[in-house]
Amino acid sequence: MADHILDFDVNGENRRLLVTDQRTLLEVLREDLVLTGTKHGCDVGECGACTVLVDDRPVLSCLVIARQVEGSSVRTVEGLAIDGAPDLLQEAFAELGAAQCGYCTPGMLLSARALLDDNPEPTTDEIREGLAGNLCRCTGYIKIFEAVELAASRDHDR
Amino acid sequence: MSGAFSVVGERLPRVDAMDQTMGKTQYVDDMTLPGMLVGRHLTSIHAHARILSIDTSRAEALVGVHAVITGADLPITYGILPISQDEHALAVGRVRYVGEPVAAVAAINPEIAEQALALIDVSYEPLDEVVTLEQALETDHPMLHGDGLGQNVHRSAALEFGDVEEGFARADYVREDVFFFGGNTHAALETHVALASYSQTGKLTLWSSTQVPHYVHRTLEKVLELPAGRIRVIATAIGGGFGGKTDPFSHELTAAKLSMVTGRPVKINLSREEVFYAHRGRHPVLMWVKTGFENNGQITSMHFKTFLDGGAYSSYGVASLYYTGALQTTTYRIPNYRFEGLRVFTNKPPCGPKRGHGTPQPRFGLECHLDKAAADLGLDPVTIRQVNAVEPFSTTVNHLRITSCALVECIDKVVEASDFTVKRGRLPSGRGVGLAVGAYMSGAGLPIYFNDMPQSEVQIKIDRGGGVTVYSMATDIGQGSTTMLATVVAEALGLEPRDINMVIADTDLTPVDLGSYSSRVTFMAGNAAVTAGAKIRSRVVQAVADELGVDPAQVVTKGGRVGVSGDLDRCVTWAEAVRLAIAATGPLVESGGYTAPKLAGTFRGAGVGISPAYSYSACVVEVDCAADTGLVKVERVWLAHDIGRALNPLLTEGQVEGGVYMGLGEALYEEHTFRGGLHRGPSLLDYKIPTALDMPPVETFLVESDDPEGPLGAKEVGQGPLLPVIPAVANAIHDALGVRIDEVPITPQKIVAALRNVSRGRPGRIGPETIPDFEFSRLTRVEPPEGFVTP
Ligand code: FES
Ligand code: FES
Numbered sequence: 005m006a007d008h009i010l011d012f013d014v015n016g017e018n019r020r021l022l023v024t025d026q027r028t029l030l031e032v033l034r035e036d037l038v039l040t041g042t043k044h045g046c047d048v049g050e051c052g053a054c055t056v057l058v059d060d061r062p063v064l065s066c067l068v069i070a071r072q073v074e075g076s077s078v079r080t081v082e083g084l085a086i087d088g089a090p091d092l093l094q095e096a097f098a099e100l101g102a103a104q105c106g107y108c109t110p111g112m113l114l115s116a117r118a119l120l121d122d123n124p125e126p127t128t129d130e131i132r133e134g135l136a137g138n139l140c141r142c143t144g145y146i147k148i149f150e151a152v153e154l155a156a157s158r159d160h161d162r
Numbered sequence: 163m164s165g166a167f168s169v170v171g172e173r174l175p176r177v178d179a180m181d182q183t184m185g186k187t188q189y190v191d192d193m194t195l196p197g198m199l200v201g202r203h204l205t206s207i208h209a210h211a212r213i214l215s216i217d218t219s220r221a222e223a224l225v226g227v228h229a230v231i232t233g234a235d236l237p238i239t240y241g242i243l244p245i246s247q248d249e250h251a252l253a254v255g256r257v258r259y260v261g262e263p264v265a266a267v268a269a270i271n272p273e274i275a276e277q278a279l280a281l282i283d284v285s286y287e288p289l290d291e292v293v294t295l296e297q298a299l300e301t302d303h304p305m306l307h308g309d310g311l312g313q314n315v316h317r318s319a320a321l322e323f324g325d326v327e328e329g330f331a332r333a334d335y336v337r338e339d340v341f342f343f344g345g346n347t348h349a350a351l352e353t354h355v356a357l358a359s360y361s362q363t364g365k366l367t368l369w370s371s372t373q374v375p376h377y378v379h380r381t382l383e384k385v386l387e388l389p390a391g392r393i394r395v396i397a398t399a400i401g402g403g404f405g406g407k408t409d410p411f412s413h414e415l416t417a418a419k420l421s422m423v424t425g426r427p428v429k430i431n432l433s434r435e436e437v438f439y440a441h442r443g444r445h446p447v448l449m450w451v452k453t454g455f456e457n458n459g460q461i462t463s464m465h466f467k468t469f470l471d472g473g474a475y476s477s478y479g480v481a482s483l484y485y486t487g488a489l490q491t492t493t494y495r496i497p498n499y500r501f502e503g504l505r506v507f508t509n510k511p512p513c514g515p516k517r518g519h520g521t522p523q524p525r526f527g528l529e530c531h532l533d534k535a536a537a538d539l540g541l542d543p544v545t546i547r548q549v550n551a552v553e554p555f556s557t558t559v560n561h562l563r564i565t566s567c568a569l570v571e572c573i574d575k576v577v578e579a580s581d582f583t584v585k586r587g588r589l590p591s592g593r594g595v596g597l598a599v600g601a602y603m604s605g606a607g608l609p610i611y612f613n614d615m616p617q618s619e620v621q622i623k624i625d626r627g628g629g630v631t632v633y634s635m636a637t638d639i640g641q642g643s644t645t646m647l648a649t650v651v652a653e654a655l656g657l658e659p660r661d662i663n664m665v666i667a668d669t670d671l672t673p674v675d676l677g678s679y680s681s682r683v684t685f686m687a688g689n690a691a692v693t694a695g696a697k698i699r700s701r702v703v704q705a706v707a708d709e710l711g712v713d714p715a716q717v718v719t720k721g722g723r724v725g726v727s728g729d730l731d732r733c734v735t736w737a738e739a740v741r742l743a744i745a746a747t748g749p750l751v752e753s754g755g756y757t758a759p760k761l762a763g764t765f766r767g768a769g770v771g772i773s774p775a776y777s778y779s780a781c782v783v784e785v786d787c788a789a790d791t792g793l794v795k796v797e798r799v800w801l802a803h804d805i806g807r808a809l810n811p812l813l814t815e816g817q818v819e820g821g822v823y824m825g826l827g828e829a830l831y832e833e834h835t836f837r838g839g840l841h842r843g844p845s846l847l848d849y850k851i852p853t854a855l856d857m858p859p860v861e862t863f864l865v866e867s868d869d870p871e872g873p874l875g876a877k878e879v880g881q882g883p884l885l886p887v888i889p890a891v892a893n894a895i896h897d898a899l900g901v902r903i904d905e906v907p908i909t910p911q912k913i914v915a916a917l918r919n920v921s922r923g924r925p926g927r928i929g930p931e932t933i934p935d936f937e938f939s940r941l942t943r944v945e946p947p948e949g950f951v952t953p
Contacts, residue, residue, distance in 0.1 A: 038194070040185075040191075040192035041184075043351075043401070045846070047433070048845070050434075050845060051351060051846050053351055081183075081184070082184075082185050084185075085184065090180070090183070090184060097179075098176075098179035098183045100812070101176070101812045101813055104402075104641065104642070104820065105400060105401045105403075105639060107189065107352045107640075110185045132857075133854075133855070135854040136853050138854070139853065140854075141402050141824075142351075142816075142820050143819060143820055144820050144823030144824075145823070146857065147819065
């Protein structure tokens with residue numbers, strides 16, 4: 005196992021660290037950088053809990069070898085707020101009860117963020133599609149859909 | 163009535179909602195301690211085998227490995243129920259399912275831990291595997307618990323209330339049906355994680371994603387032989403439970419032991435695959451029901467038999483068994499009732515409690531059976547349920563006390579909202595609607611181990627600056643119990659839920675609550691919090707009344723102020739009021755406890771099913787089925803739930819929606835099945851839980867029956883709403899296609915097979931035909947309770 009220097013941006017901050025060939029982005033985020041907001045429910049790409057944004061595109065961080073994000077910019081749930089102000093999605097999820105146990109929430113928020121960045125006024129079906137890779141075992145997704153709709157409409161209004 | 167409340171009944175977010183969405187909530191796996199080691203389990207590759215030897219020397223010699231332990235290091239048995247202490251943290255002498263933990267290592271990182279597992283040499287002698295119910299009832303296989311050959315019956319039960327034969331004799335119509343409910347599992351998104359730290363002072367601390375810190379505490383005390391006072395169990399934030407984190411688990415004990423051996427903190431994070439093996443999920447249940455009816459649909463008698471495939475260990479099994487027979491009577495007035503059931507051991511992961519614990523399976527059978535009977539009697543599904551519906555404030559033939567009950571109202575709500583009566587039988591082919599109902603306990607009436615202490619205690623401490631801190635051991639598994647407690651205390655003190663500091667689920671800091679299971683927390687911890695809050699309130703009110711020179715009855719607590727009702731100027735702030743009270747009467751610390759009323763009859767099994775109150779649900783499901791592929795699309799679900807009082811309608815609705823979701827998964831997709839002793843797909847890819855694409859719209863109706871004993875009138879919602887969903891789906895599919903799938907999950911293959919049967923002139927039914935020919939012995943005859951009125 006060779007070590008490599010990984011140089012990338014996380015939530016707007018430059019990070020440089022030594023990683024092995026096999027280290028995943030999930031491990032780098034949670035263990036090396038102690039950004040434990042990102043969760044994991046399977047470690048093999050089946051649950052969506054580990055979703056983060058790499059250059060604004062949602063990825064399953066458990067499936068990404070850390071070296072692949074060299075030079076990229078990564079956004080995790082800790083970086084969703086801008087200047088300390090929560091993302092509209094974070095507020096809407098909280099307000100509408102879209103988080104029960106909260107374990108799927110960080111991944112869900114990042115998938116939703118990517119969806120809204122791409123399509124600011126999604127239909128419910130588009131929201132379903134956009135979140136289809138993120139499993140939630142608690143909510144039945146309904147309040148999650150509502151929260152994404154609320155955030156989208158607030159974004160539209162401002 | 164809800165006008166009388168200020169925060170109760172409001173659609174407020176969880177008190178920790180912003181922490182959750184900002185990624186700040188700490189689950190066990192988010193914790194790291196200095197010097198922490200990684201623990202891993204070596205698990206059995208055999209479904210049934212004798213362990214001839216275990217050689218750990220090569221693993222111990224690996225650089226970076228700090229300890230290797232086996233069953234010999236943890237020889238004391240345990241189990242959640244005092245009557246069935248049959249588990250070892252690590253197998254001793256024998257393994258009974260694939261995936262059973264055999265040895266554990268602690269190493270400096272996961273890679274070395276994995277390497278160490280590969281260096282442990284276990285020599286097994288495979289034994290004859292018992293994997294099906296039928297095999298378990300044969301006499302020529304080894305007994306899983308015990309020596310020699312014989313039947314693997316864990317426990318059987320046979321109870322009769324009233325006179326079942328007499329009831330059948332006076333029936334106009336008698337019907338028998340056989341059903342099967344396949345096993346399934348919780349699949350909480352967070353896997354099970356435990357972190358243990360043993361200090362040089364001889365104190366053990368365990369952080370765990372457990373629903374039951376109190377029972378884990380007791381288990382650690384027993385197995386590790388440490389005094390309870392030297393063990394601290396903390397349930398951190400929990401990423402979902404659904405009953406799957408309600409047993410004490412191997413990894414909690416091995417993490418603790420490894421920390422004691424190494425003197426360093428040890429964390430064990432079960433892999434997703436290991437969680438499928440740890441299981442404790444829904445029992446597969448084969449069942450048979452025979453019911454007598456009068457021509458108007460009234461039930462005269464019922465005989466229910468259940469056969470539970472329990473897996474390798476007892477877990478909650480004795481309770482699960484009785485639950486398959488206990489709650490049929492809580493929805494329908496059944497004048498004569500016989501229940502016979504048995505649970506067998508098989509070489510598969512142990513089954514246990516999953517949302518609805520032992521009651522969704524018979525509920526599925528019963529509700530489908532009723533629809534079939536109604537059709538034969540020329541009645542519609544609504545009428546047959548209305549005719550038999552249990553009355554509020556009545557007693558069932560099997561000695562369950564019913565208090566508030568809005569079953570009929572729930573039925574009316576969903577029937578009306580869904581246009582059920584108009585749609586049923588009249589939708590285009592492939593579309594259909596189905597109705598079903600259910601009831602669930604607001605907490606098990608008895609604690610798991612016999613004692614007369616309160617089942618829940620809550621303390622409140624007020625700071626001199628007015629800060630309110632509530633202490634409770636209730637675990638928030640996502641259902642919102644922490645917010646519920648903050649809400650009832652805020653209500654009493656005239657504050658907002660977010661003003662309340664919550665200290666929860668820590669055996670050193672918080673007084674006992676038995677845990678989040680049996681839908682007990684709102685009712686029990688909620689009542690304890692109401693009591694404690696009222697005590698604080700009355701002391702504060704008295705002090706302010708004295709200060710203002712008014713009668714305490716005139717003083718109200720509202721909006722952060724304490725003052726004279728109707729005279730807004732005569733008031734003090736909450737913080738001032740608190741200081742007045744402390745000056746007048748000393749430290750402002752109070753507690754409340756809740757003990758359920760003594761409701762259990764004296765017969766064996768009477769402790770299961772009793773509850774201080776029952777919630778009621780009714781559900782209509784509309785489906786669209788493709789006859790060629792058998793694919794079922796659920797179009798919409800209407801669910802009415804008698805919650806007593808919705809302390810927080812937003813969170814309550816969330817529980818209903820989550821229950822509907824889980825019910826749909828069980829009805830249509832989820833299957834915990836085995837090939838021999840091998841799990842067919844221990845992953846989230848193979849075990850199909852519904853995604854965002856599968857979830858239909860749900861219309862929820864909260865019905866408030868104001869329970870006389872519930873906290874501010876509230877009852878449970880975490881489990882009950884799941885119950886009617888599954889049979890409502892089955893009944894809707896029948897309405898859509900005319901076929902009966904008497905077996906859960908209702909997969910496309912079964913639907914296609916049933917339709918093929920029809921096209922070949924055979925009955926359009928898929929499901930079991932017969933039940934094992936098992937002679938239930940020792941039928942206990944129990945007289946109906948005093949004052950039981952035969953309908
Ligand atoms: S942890 Fe489940 S998809 Fe990455
Ligand atoms: S809120 Fe628990 S998994 Fe989504």
